[in-house]
Amino acid sequence: MKKLSIKSSSHSYPVYIGENIRFNLSNLVRKSYSSFLIITDENVGGLYLDDVKQSIGISDNIHHVVIPAGEQSKNIQSFYALHTKAMEYGLDRNSLIIALGGGVIGDLAGFVAATFMRGIDYIQVPTTILAHDSSVGGKVAINHELGKNLIGNFYSPRSVIYDVTTLHTLPLKEIRSGYAELIKEALLADQELFQDILQTNLDSLSNSKLIEHLKKGIHIKAKIVEQDERETGSRKYLNLGHTLGHGLEAELGYGAITHGEAVAIGLLFALYVSEKEFSNNLAFENVFHWFHRNQYPLHIQNMDVNALLDRMRLDKKTLMQRIQMILLKKISEPQIMEFDNYKLEQYITGFISYLNDRMTS
Amino acid sequence: MKKLSIKSSSHSYPVYIGENIRFNLSNLVRKSYSSFLIITDENVGGLYLDDVKQSIGISDNIHHVVIPAGEQSKNIQSFYALHTKAMEYGLDRNSLIIALGGGVIGDLAGFVAATFMRGIDYIQVPTTILAHDSSVGGKVAINHELGKNLIGNFYSPRSVIYDVTTLHTLPLKEIRSGYAELIKEALLADQELFQDILQTNLDSLSNSKLIEHLKKGIHIKAKIVEQDERETGSRKYLNLGHTLGHGLEAELGYGAITHGEAVAIGLLFALYVSEKEFSNNLAFENVFHWFHRNQYPLHIQNMDVNALLDRMRLDKKTLMQRIQMILLKKISEPQIMEFDNYKLEQYITGFISYLNDRMTS
Incomplete structure (x- = not known):
């Protein structure tokens, strides 16, 4: 496993790159959280959601939402619906959001984390090559019908956990x-x-x-x-x-x-x-x-x-x-x-x- | 006119308190901006929108949106519609949003500024006593149907310009x-x-x-x-x-x-x-x-x-x-x-x- 460290204005965070490290989440996520919400899409969820859930631990406080795959999900309706889910699952300011997927999931789940109760922690677990770019640097956003990524924040993740084994399934x-x-x-x-x-x-x-x-x-x-x-x-x-x-x-x-x-x-x-x-x-x-x-x-x-x-x-x-x-x-x-x-x-x-x-x- | 200075994590900003200072905006807003969007409500707009527009100057680049008065406007639909207006008016990263009104306008317009192209400058021009509280400290948000201020950011204004003369018209x-x-x-x-x-x-x-x-x-x-x-x-x-x-x-x-x-x-x-x-x-x-x-x-x-x-x-x-x-x-x-x-x-x-x-x- 390789580790890079990124400095943002609010904090530094590690980027881990390695094989099968999705099974090791609980060790890589150092802090203890009151609850977890994994946000993923239909494609990635079917492949890796169970791995990630089990890797965090056995708890009533691990929730997930699976949204349709694709850029169309990066819109204001999904954004609001994810907030609703987070509230219904009782997330609080000590909860962690886990973005499991490609750039769409990372941008959307990151923006939900940035705005839920004015900002809670999140981590990026990218599953595409493209997301090597979007998962680093703290740019989170949704699309507006008039243009891409026009509504968003600069909000850095707590870590990026990049399991390159998940890239084997990419078309x-x-x-x-x-x-x-x-x-x-x-x-x-x-x-x-x-x-x-x-x-x-x-x-x-x-x-x-x-x-x-x-x-x-x-x-x-x-x-x-x-x-x-x-x-x-x-x-x-x-x-x-x-x-x-x-x-x-x-x-x-x-x-x-x-x-x-x-x-x-x-x-x-x-x-x-x-x-x-x-x-x-x-x-x-x-x-x-x-x-x-x-x-x-x-x-x-x-x-x-x-x-x-x-x-x-x-x-x-x-x-x-x-x-x-x-x-x-x-x-x-x-x-x-x-x-x-x-x-x-x-x-x-x-x-x-x-x-x-x-x-x- | 009194002046207080507030330190936030990203910058310090002044709070001006005085009589009729809404007529003096162009001097109090030091930086030059490519365009302006004044966000206000029906009540306040009828009373002070013209004063504020004239106070900024005569320019094609001064736009405004007037929304219905009241807490009901602090929702996801208004938020998105204001983004649409900002795009249609051609706002860019060097534009300024002016929140002219009470706490609802301040919170909503501030959250639009915080998220438009991942954050542009805004100033608070509060017109209620209540807004002395919300206009200082950088909390911006909209309501979710399940609770108040649940979707938002910490995002400080560039200044707060508090014209106490506007408080005379308060019921x-x-x-x-x-x-x-x-x-x-x-x-x-x-x-x-x-x-x-x-x-x-x-x-x-x-x-x-x-x-x-x-x-x-x-x-x-x-x-x-x-x-x-x-x-x-x-x-x-x-x-x-x-x-x-x-x-x-x-x-x-x-x-x-x-x-x-x-x-x-x-x-x-x-x-x-x-x-x-x-x-x-x-x-x-x-x-x-x-x-x-x-x-x-x-x-x-x-x-x-x-x-x-x-x-x-x-x-x-x-x-x-x-x-x-x-x-x-x-x-x-x-x-x-x-x-x-x-x-x-x-x-x-x-x-x-x-x-x-x-x-x-």
């Missing part, structure tokens, strides 16, 4: 989704990791390689959020690929493509714009080939570019109605840049037609 | 409501203020006397929240009178009596139980007489005591299903005490019948 689509965030982190800060991922074939990913990549990705993420927890500066760089990515997710309808698949297209767009703006040669071709070889969906059909721009304008980086994008001057050298509507529209139109040409040629 | 019912919290603060920490309030007739309250009481009340509140912002210890004392008070409000239906009127009954109950538990002679009689003389509603009719206990158990101080009450060993010496159901039921039944006897005798 390839979810592995792809997670690796988009890993590539993003590599592009921001680690040329070596970037090259190593480009050498990796997701079809035949080994467990040791996955753990190595996850550990490096979490390390990059941790360094950035420690410097700028509340995203007033450098944490914005973690939005590389997300300005278009979030817009695509909202415009296509949550769940139509995975978050990571949307981020993959967003990363290509960021590289495309970076190469035009800075006349550099980043790695668009290499990344495009790697995404293509690993079967990321890269076609964008029948897109209303103006509607997409409206979605992008609701991005949390937007200031005075002007969209901000993270670009790369070179690998490990991100930069934020502001665009007016016209220029961004030109870039998006050009990018979509370039992408579609490449995919059909 | 007597609202003055009563505010003075219940002032008496509570006096009981917790200031024997002299307590005696002075008991000498005050609310019918003929002078402006100078009111300012003096508000300043002292805010000072007491500020000292307590600075010591224990997140209510792990001494801040709980500010709940004096609220365990029963919140229960009554929920059980009678929000809006049936004002918050302060419910707290007044709760304070009498806390004094009643304190005198029995500690065999002391606090001031039950004096406080009862003062409430009675100032026409606080002290009758409790047809109350289902078990339903009331269920409501009280949802109090945020409850631990392991056991209700915690704040009692007074003597004035300025609060103490937290845990009760089992049976004992509390006896006390409540005894108290209600005692109160009703006194009121009909």
